[in-house]
Amino acid sequence: MNCPNCGMPVDDGAVFCKTCGRPTNISTPPVTVSRLYPKAERKPVTLTADERCTAILLAAVAAVLTAALLAVLVSTGCFGLF
Numbered sequence: 188m189n190c191p192n193c194g195m196p197v198d199d200g201a202v203f204c205k206t207c208g209r210p211t212n213i214s215t216p217p218v219t220v221s222r223l224y225p226k227a228e229r230k231p232v233t234l235t236a237d238e239r240c241t242a243i244l245l246a247a248v249a250a251v252l253t254a255a256l257l258a259v260l261v262s263t264g265c266f267g268l269f
């Protein structure tokens with residue numbers, strides 16, 4: 188198959204193009220996308236790093252809040268343990 192970014196041949200099953208280094212799993216060439224949607228903002232395919240960071244941050248905040256809530260509940264005897 189050929190690289191969707193630069194058009195150079197890449198090995199079947201290769202994740203990245205050896206010539207330009209772009210991922211080979213881009214289904215649509217950027218030229219076609221910009222031609223079909225001229226005003227659409229071209230988003231990079233590898234945007235998931237930000238989303239992953241946001242998810243990790245949210246999970247961490249939720250974990251801290253849960254731990255703090257549990258600590259407050261236990262220390263005030265709301266569970267009837269003391």
Ligand SMILES: [Zn+2]
Pocket residue numbers: 190191192193194195204205206207208209
């Ligand atoms: Zn390439």
